[in-house]
Amino acid sequence: MQTRLTLYILVFLILGTASGMILYKHLVLGFPLLPDDKKLVWTIEARIDFIAQGDPVIVSFALPPKNPNTILLEEDFASPDYGFSELTTPDGRRAQWSKRTATGPQIAYYRLAAYKTDRIEATPSSDIPSAPVKPEFDEAQQTAATTLLDQARSKSANTEIFTRELIKSLNSQSPTQNTSLLINDQARADDKTNLVINLLALENISARIVRGLYLEGGRRRQSLTNFIEIHDGTQWLLFDQDTGNSGLPENFLIWQHGDQSLLDVIGGKNSRVSFSIIENTQSSRNLVLHDNKNKNAALIDFSIYSLPIEQQNAFKMILLLPIGALIVVIMRLVIGLRTSGTFMPILIALALIQTTLLTGIIMFLIVVSTGLLIRFYLSRLNLLFVARISAVIIVVIAIMASISIISNKLGLSQALTVTFFPLIILAWTIERMSVLWEEDGPREVFIQGSGSLITAVIAYLFMTNRIVEYLTFNFPELMLINLAFILILGQYTGYRLSELYRFKSLERRHHVSG
Amino acid sequence: MFLASARKLRSFGIIGMNQRNFGLISKYNPRHLYPLVDDKLKTKLLAQKAGITVPKLLGTLDYQHDVRKLGEILAAYNQFVIKPVQGSGGKGILVISERDHNLYFKPSGDMISLEEIERHVSNILSGLHSLGGKPDSVMIESLIQLDPVFSDYSYEGIPDLRVIVLKGYPIMAMLRLTTHASDGKANLHQGAVGVGIDMGTGAALHAVQFGEPVQHHPDTRKTFAELVVPHWEKLLPLAAACYEMTGLGYLGVDIVLDRDLGPMIIELNARPGLSIQVANCAGLAPRVTVIEALKNIDPDPASRADFSKNNFSTNLRTPLLRQERTRSSDL
Numbered sequence: 001m002q003t004r005l006t007l008y009i010l011v012f013l014i015l016g017t018a019s020g021m022i023l024y025k026h027l028v029l030g031f032p033l034l035p036d037d038k039k040l041v042w043t044i045e046a047r048i049d050f051i052a053q054g055d056p057v058i059v060s061f062a063l064p065p066k067n068p069n070t071i072l073l074e075e076d077f078a079s080p081d082y083g084f085s086e087l088t089t090p091d092g093r094r095a096q097w098s099k100r101t102a103t104g105p106q107i108a109y110y111r112l113a114a115y116k117t118d119r120i121e122a123t124p125s126s127d128i129p130s131a132p133v134k135p136e137f138d139e140a141q142q143t144a145a146t147t148l149l150d151q152a153r154s155k156s157a158n159t160e161i162f163t164r165e166l167i168k169s170l171n172s173q174s175p176t177q178n179t180s181l182l183i184n185d186q187a188r189a190d191d192k193t194n195l196v197i198n199l200l201a202l203e204n205i206s207a208r209i210v211r212g213l214y215l216e217g218g219r220r221r222q223s224l225t226n227f228i229e230i231h232d233g234t235q236w237l238l239f240d241q242d243t244g245n246s247g248l249p250e251n252f253l254i255w256q257h258g259d260q261s262l263l264d265v266i267g268g269k270n271s272r273v274s275f276s277i278i279e280n281t282q283s284s285r286n287l288v289l290h291d292n293k294n295k296n297a298a299l300i301d302f303s304i305y306s307l308p309i310e311q312q313n314a315f316k317m318i319l320l321l322p323i324g325a326l327i328v329v330i331m332r333l334v335i336g337l338r339t340s341g342t343f344m345p346i347l348i349a350l351a352l353i354q355t356t357l358l359t360g361i362i363m364f365l366i367v368v369s370t371g372l373l374i375r376f377y378l379s380r381l382n383l384l385f386v387a388r389i390s391a392v393i394i395v396v397i398a399i400m401a402s403i404s405i406i407s408n409k410l411g412l413s414q415a416l417t418v419t420f421f422p423l424i425i426l427a428w429t430i431e432r433m434s435v436l437w438e439e440d441g442p443r444e445v446f447i448q449g450s451g452s453l454i455t456a457v458i459a460y461l462f463m464t465n466r467i468v469e470y471l472t473f474n475f476p477e478l479m480l481i482n483l484a485f486i487l488i489l490g491q492y493t494g495y496r497l498s499e500l501y502r503f504k505s506l507e508r509r510h511h512v513s514g
Numbered sequence: 515m516f517l518a519s520a521r522k523l524r525s526f527g528i529i530g531m532n533q534r535n536f537g538l539i540s541k542y543n544p545r546h547l548y549p550l551v552d553d554k555l556k557t558k559l560l561a562q563k564a565g566i567t568v569p570k571l572l573g574t575l576d577y578q579h580d581v582r583k584l585g586e587i588l589a590a591y592n593q594f595v596i597k598p599v600q601g602s603g604g605k606g607i608l609v610i611s612e613r614d615h616n617l618y619f620k621p622s623g624d625m626i627s628l629e630e631i632e633r634h635v636s637n638i639l640s641g642l643h644s645l646g647g648k649p650d651s652v653m654i655e656s657l658i659q660l661d662p663v664f665s666d667y668s669y670e671g672i673p674d675l676r677v678i679v680l681k682g683y684p685i686m687a688m689l690r691l692t693t694h695a696s697d698g699k700a701n702l703h704q705g706a707v708g709v710g711i712d713m714g715t716g717a718a719l720h721a722v723q724f725g726e727p728v729q730h731h732p733d734t735r736k737t738f739a740e741l742v743v744p745h746w747e748k749l750l751p752l753a754a755a756c757y758e759m760t761g762l763g764y765l766g767v768d769i770v771l772d773r774d775l776g777p778m779i780i781e782l783n784a785r786p787g788l789s790i791q792v793a794n795c796a797g798l799a800p801r802v803t804v805i806e807a808l809k810n811i812d813p814d815p816a817s818r819a820d821f822s823k824n825n826f827s828t829n830l831r832t833p834l835l836r837q838e839r840t841r842s843s844d845l
Contacts, residue, residue, distance in 0.1 A: 333532055336531070384578065384636060384640055385636075385637060385640025385641060385642055386640060435642060439605050439606075439643075440703075440704065441704070444703075491536070492532055493530070493532045493533040493536045493537060494520065494530065494532065494533075495520050495523060495524075495528075495530040495532075495533075496530060496531055496532065497517070499523075499528075499530045499531065500517040500518045500519075500520060500523070501516065501517055501518070502725065502792075503518050503523055503528055503791070503792065504516075504517065504518045504725075505722070505725050505726055505727065505792065506518070506523070506526065506528065506791070506792055506795060507518040507519070507522050507523065507526075509720070509727060509795050510522075510526060510795070
């Protein structure tokens with residue numbers, strides 16, 4: 001009784017610890033419990049081209065601001081032989097490449113992977129602008145501007161609507177004379193932006209330019225799009241300068257606030273920057289891992305994720321083994337299935353993962369039955385036991401090689417996976433089966449053989465289940481829960497399912513006599 | 515219904531494998547005592563020291579190079595049994611009942627040459643039949659002579675009696691009769707007939723083959739109704755004494771009856787199976803409860819045997835077999 005109590009306390013502690021860890025990972029660190037959670041991740045590459053003229057070169061490039069709604073996963077700065085530093089200026093972050101002398105065409109790359117979070121956190125509006133500087137217009141323009149502003153003002157009630165109306169009238173399909181005077185068709189985006197900012201300044205509204213990038217997958221040679229941001233006294237509002245719509249469009253990444261230059265190149269000419277964008281989906285789990293906020297969490301820092309990718313993949317397999325062990329325990333203790341060798345089914349299941357189910361089972365049956373035939377012949381040769389099992393190993397290799405070669409000639413590439421079956425296990429299986437055949441007859445061989453295969457297939461089905469695979473790898477704590485289950489099952493003293501069948505006649509006879 | 519109800523089985527007191535492993539074997543059988551019964555040679559020497567009759571040991575072989583000496587050892591005998599010392603469940607046992615110069619004959623009449631016997635011995639030595647494939651030894655024993663009582667109840671082999679002994683008290687017994695289906699082996703899952711035996715008298719209670727009730731021996735057609743195990747008075751104390759001999763609390767004692775030498779212990783088993791419940795049509799659990807309730811264990815095997823005779827007799831059920839027979843012949 002004492003040991004039983006200790007066991008239950010132990011099981012309780014294990015369960016408590018494991019579920020605590022899982023809940024912490026899920027609720028605090030944001031690990032999704034199911035693998036379906038996917039997020040769009042944008043990889044943006046900015047390519048800077050210029051021609052150096054043999055002088056010292058300094059390239060200064062504006063970098064997107066860090067903002068709580070967009071998580072920058074990783075940033076990469078590449079350009080050969082250049083010194084690099086990242087600067088923080090009052091107007092935002094800038095990348096700076098420098099070199100003593102350079103000549104000819106030069107390229108610098110900046111790569112960024114980012115995704116939008118669901119966390120809604122308002123942009124801190126700490127930067128209150130100074131009063132706008134009134135622009136200088138010539139007389140004709142001044143008159144046109146005043147008329148335009150008056151029209152907009154008459155149609156609006158507040159700063160926001162005023163700005164929208166102003167931008168709309170500038171973009172009107174049928175421009176008035178006043179508009180045409182201020183802006184012509186060939187005007188560049190920057191000219192339009194400056195015009196709007198200047199007009200707003202006349203109205204005493206602080207405004208600034210915002211440059212950003214529309215995130216669309218597979219785009220190359222993109223350039224930044226200009227937006228206008230106004231301060232209405234309490235917060236910044238963003239406007240599309242081509243439509244007048246306010247608010248941040250979806251999939252728009254703000255690169256730069258304010259009229260600082262995007263790119264400055266000292267010691268070079270013909271500088272150009274172009275952007276290309278790739279979209280891909282990543283599981284939220286990966287993103288959680290990269291979230292800077294989580295990097296310091298001990299549960300992640302001291303976990304399988306801190307291993308190199310290759311080892312992580314090996315662990316993916318190893319972490320599935322406890323699931324197989326649990327299946328074997330259930331099959332043997334609760335169902336009462338007889339298997340040849342306790343954990344042989346797990347090893348078969350592992351092989352099946354590599355070969356896929358149907359091919360694997362066919363391969364297994366071919367190898368084992370051919371092996372059995374040859375083993376029967378070997379038993380007539382009067383060999384010592386160790387020599388015989390070694391001979392069986394060689395026979396198994398020969399069978400595997402022939403299957404591979406024949407199937408290759410026939411163009412059946414699946415059969416090549418036969419090599420994933422553990423050789424020694426196959427040889428042992430053949431040896432045991434043949435001894436079993438001699439001593440207990442083919443019936444027992446059939447019972448144990450199919451018991452092993454059924455267990456292996458069930459273990460395989462669990463181990464290849466996407467959810468199981470995801471959970472075992474991302475919540476290794478589940479292993480503890482598994483352990484607790486096995487400890488409890490170790491105390492199971494009830495009947496096995498097979499015994500209900502075995503003792504069936506007893507029940508019937510009791511009925512007769514009773 | 516395909517399956518029995520667990521609740522009913524529990525009410526009959528049937529013990530399952532998990533219950534056996536957990537509540538009996540690991541509770542009463544300390545691991546370090548296993549070698550005493552897993553090694554048949556040790557068991558034999560132990561039994562001889564305790565004054566218990568065992569089949570005569572004709573010789574042993576320990577190494578592969580001893581195989582050459584086999585012919586020499588066997589030269590003096592016409593009948594013998596070759597056994598792996600650490601075999602289990604009757605595996606690897608070769609019975610030779612007749613010999614004609616260099617030709618040996620199994621009880622089934624199959625002929626076997628000395629070379630084949632040598633190969634069999636070599637297989638045993640390499641560990642083919644031992645638990646976990648460990649290298650093994652071979653022992654050669656004298657052949658048991660079939661008691662005429664059983665001549666009508668066995669086919670090409672010697673029946674044996676399995677007695678379950680708990681803490682020194684015999685609690686259940688079953689006679690295992692060889693059949694054609696079992697290839698002359700007293701092994702239930704190969705088709706031997708299991709006959710439940712009344713603990714009080716040694717009379718047959720029920721008989722099963724492949725888990726199904728049978729009324730007469732499938733090969734000899736002899737009915738079990740008149741079958742009574744002889745020497746019952748001597749048999750039970752013999753089984754009970756194995757407790758002192760090994761120290762194992764849950765023990766399967768296999769006894770054979772020799773025509774000339776009477777009851778002999780041939781094998782002890784630290785993990786006896788559960789088919790005995792099917793043969794007896796009764797569960798072990800109630801009897802286990804009786805023994806576990808005892809305050810102290812009687813040091814005398816004979817009085818323990820008497821206790822069992824008085825407490826576990828199913829005398830009331832003796833007419834059952836006949837009743838059942840009439841019923842089935844009516845159908």
